[in-house]
Amino acid sequence: MSESFYLFSDGELKRKDNVLRMTAPDGNFKDIKVNMTRDIYLFGEVSLNTKALNYAGQLSIPIHIFNFYGFYTGSFFPKETSVSGKLLVEQVMHYSEDSKRLKIAKAFIEAASYNILRNIRYYNERNRDLENTINEIKNLRNGIESAGDIKSLMGVEGSIRKVYYECWTSIIKQEVDFEKRVKRPPDNMVNTLISFVNSLIYTSCLSEIYVTQLNPTVSYLHSPGERRFSLCLDISEIFKPLIGDRLIFSLLNRNMITEKDFEKDSNYFYLKDTGRKKILMEYDESMNRTIKHKELGRNVSYRHLIRLECYKLIKHLMGDKEYEGFKIWW
Amino acid sequence: MICLRITGTMFYYYFVCQRKLWYFVNNITLEQENENVLLGKLIDESSYGREDKQVLIDETVNVDFIKDWKVLHEVKKSKSIEEASMWQVKYYIYFLRQRGIKIEKGVLDYPKIKQRKEVLLTKQDEKEIEEILHSIEKIVIQEKSPEVIDSKICRACAYYEFCYI
Numbered sequence: 001m002s003e004s005f006y007l008f009s010d011g012e013l014k015r016k017d018n019v020l021r022m023t024a025p026d027g028n029f030k031d032i033k034v035n036m037t038r039d040i041y042l043f044g045e046v047s048l049n050t051k052a053l054n055y056a057g058q059l060s061i062p063i064h065i066f067n068f069y070g071f072y073t074g075s076f077f078p079k080e081t082s083v084s085g086k087l088l089v090e091q092v093m094h095y096s097e098d099s100k101r102l103k104i105a106k107a108f109i110e111a112a113s114y115n116i117l118r119n120i121r122y123y124n125e126r127n128r129d130l131e132n133t134i135n136e137i138k139n140l141r142n143g144i145e146s147a148g149d150i151k152s153l154m155g156v157e158g159s160i161r162k163v164y165y166e167c168w169t170s171i172i173k174q175e176v177d178f179e180k181r182v183k184r185p186p187d188n189m190v191n192t193l194i195s196f197v198n199s200l201i202y203t204s205c206l207s208e209i210y211v212t213q214l215n216p217t218v219s220y221l222h223s224p225g226e227r228r229f230s231l232c233l234d235i236s237e238i239f240k241p242l243i244g245d246r247l248i249f250s251l252l253n254r255n256m257i258t259e260k261d262f263e264k265d266s267n268y269f270y271l272k273d274t275g276r277k278k279i280l281m282e283y284d285e286s287m288n289r290t291i292k293h294k295e296l297g298r299n300v301s302y303r304h305l306i307r308l309e310c311y312k313l314i315k316h317l318m319g320d321k322e323y324e325g326f327k328i329w330w
Numbered sequence: 331m332i333c334l335r336i337t338g339t340m341f342y343y344y345f346v347c348q349r350k351l352w353y354f355v356n357n358i359t360l361e362q363e364n365e366n367v368l369l370g371k372l373i374d375e376s377s378y379g380r381e382d383k384q385v386l387i388d389e390t391v392n393v394d395f396i397k398d399w400k401v402l403h404e405v406k407k408s409k410s411i412e413e414a415s416m417w418q419v420k421y422y423i424y425f426l427r428q429r430g431i432k433i434e435k436g437v438l439d440y441p442k443i444k445q446r447k448e449v450l451l452t453k454q455d456e457k458e459i460e461e462i463l464h465s466i467e468k469i470v471i472q473e474k475s476p477e478v479i480d481s482k483i484c485r486a487c488a489y490y491e492f493c494y495i
Contacts, residue, residue, distance in 0.1 A: 002363075084357035213358055296494055311492045314358060319474050 002038035004207075004287075006280050008273060010044040015055040022046075037061050039207040043070065043276060062210055064203040070271050072199035074228070075206060084213040090317040091218045098149070104316065104323060105153055105221040106144055108237050111325020113141050113160050115241035118328045120164070123171045123249075133167040150221070157221075173253045189259060189268040190248070193279075196271060197244040198236065200283055205232040205239070208306040214314060235309055238325050243302055247286055251279065294329060334467055335390040338404075341421040344466050345414035349476040350489055352469055364488035370407045377405060377441040391425050394439075402426065402436045409440060411483065416449050417462075423451040424459050 007013070011024040016031070020040075023029040032040065034055075039062045048063075056063055057078040065073045094100040117137055124130040140160045147153040165181045168190065172178070178190035206229055209216045219230035227233060251257040261275030262268045271279075287303040300308065309326055316323030343351035353359075361367040374383075374394065381395040381403075394405045404419050419436035426433045436449040469476065478484075478493045487493075 082357065082359055082362070086356045087358060211363065296491060298491075308491060308495050311495050315492070315495075318356070318358070 003033075003036050004039050004041065004204075004284065005032050005037055006041045006043065006284070007046065008043045008277060010046065012047045013042070013052050014049060015051045020052060020055060034059050034061065039064060039203070041203070041280075042066065043273075060210070062203075062207055064206075066199075069269070070196055070276050072203065075203065077206070077210065077229075080210075080215075082211075082213050087213050087314060087317060088215050088218075090319075091215055094317055095218055095220060095224070101220050102147075102150060102153065104313075105150055105234075106147065107323050107325045108221045108234050109144050109153060109157050109160075110141075111327050112237040112241065113137065113144065113157070114325075114327045115238065116160065116164050116245075117141070119241050119245055119249075120167060120171075128167075128170045130167050130170060133163055136163045150223075153221070171249055171253075174255065174258065176252070189257075189262050190252075192262065192268055192271055193248050193251070193257065194244070196276070196279065197247055197283065198240060200280075201236045201239055201244050202232050204287065204303060205235045205306055208303070209235070209310055212307070212310040212314065214310055235306065235313075238309065239302075239306060242305075242326075242328055243283075243286060247279075247282055251282060256282070291330065334470065336463060336466055338391045338393070338418050338422055340466060340470075341462070342414050342418040344462060344469070345417050346411055346483070347479050347481075347487070347489075348469050349478060349493065350487065351466070352472060352475045353489065353492075355470045358492075360488045360492055366407065366486060367488060373407055373441060374405050377439070378403070387426060387431075388429060391422055393422050393426075396426075396433075399431055400434045402433055403439055404436065405439045405441065407440075407442060409443070409445075410486075412438070412447075416447075417459075419449040420451050420455050421459055421462075423449070424456055427451075 007022055007030075009022070009024045011022055013020060013022050015021070019031040019034055020037075021029050021031050037059070040056070041064045043066050045068070053063075053076060056076065060078050060081055062078060063076040065075065067073045094104060117134065120130050120133055120137065124134060137160055140156060140163065143156040143159075144153065147156055161181065165178075168178055169176065172190070176190050177188050181194065182188075182191050183195065206216060209229070209231060214231060216229035216231045218224055219226075219234045221237065222230045222233040224230050256278055257275055259268070261272050261278070263270040263272060288301050290299040290301045292298070293300045293308075296308075305326055312321070312323050312326075315321045340351060340355065343354055378395060381397070383395045385393045385396055387393060394403050396402045402419065402422050404415065404422070406415050415438055419438060423433045423436050436451075438447040438449060440446065484490050484493065
């Protein structure tokens, strides 16, 4: 079993014999069990040397870095050890041929919007009165199949998200000032939460893609180059409703995260360390939560569902089985 | 005949599962996290410490170890799929003999259960190996992967989730 390590303290991350050691300014240190490490998240101000990076690279451990405000900066992404020329060629061919690209992109939106719908239905059954939202999204979803190109598909996706976010104030029991999704910079606490949690999902997708032979820079829904690893954006679309949004609802509705976890003067832009830690604890827990997979007949964790999604995509690209995005079935 | 480097692993996979063989040659490898594979690696590292191990011949086959260039050894974790292991060893003998190395016999070592099994290469086997090499080439150049074999050995395979999702 491999683990993600989330490091909050400031200090130095160095190789010490055959471990990676994080030493805080007061001399306290923590050794990271490298054999068990899937990836490392750095939230504090950390000095690293090339010796540490070389070691992480040798062990194929990605390091995800977040800035002072808790926003994702980037990843140290070790050299790809498992590459497949045939798969890369197929991945690119499916990108450059419009009809093939659109097919995959549609599968992503199809699944993502289905999962969004499931979230709303869940809260509708809990007396949030979201019938209208459900119908609106159902209608919008009809546009996915008929979308003739990526641009109009993205338009459908945008409209679905808009309707979806509009109902968040009814889902969230806390008094929140959330009208619509705003990025760069987020202007209220829900937006800040979405940004933070989505970046976590993005990095998890990156870590999972990394162990497969997929090339993370070639994507279908998002244009390659939108971010360095745009395939992570594609795949995270599917898991944002299942993992991210549900996490945000539960954090807010159980009052685990409140205004107190944000710096008020930052206009709720800055999440305090304590808040970030609470979110990460819950995030890690939900990623490790397992379900019995109906096709495999095995227990798999939410995190592993991301890996399985990569497998499905590989099978599609290799002409093995048509890709269908993951849909919540429980 | 196309010039293809056929490794022992490929030969072994031919008998285990041709779909796995196809994905393996196309570099879709899923073994690195599989517990059985990790265990196999540990067993390999921790046994026969006195021998020169992992002898790579002609940049193609990687034999576990060879005693005095006469007896060739292949270390296995368990006896499951022994048929395939035997053919793998036979192929090694064939491959080395072709390169003028006078291998007398092969041995399958099972350090975990403290057993071993001798493997000999007959004239008949040699013929069969040549046919198999042809079949392997055919599979490798196939555009699409062979079907899932749906066998009880799938459950322990590193490709299980990949094949059955």
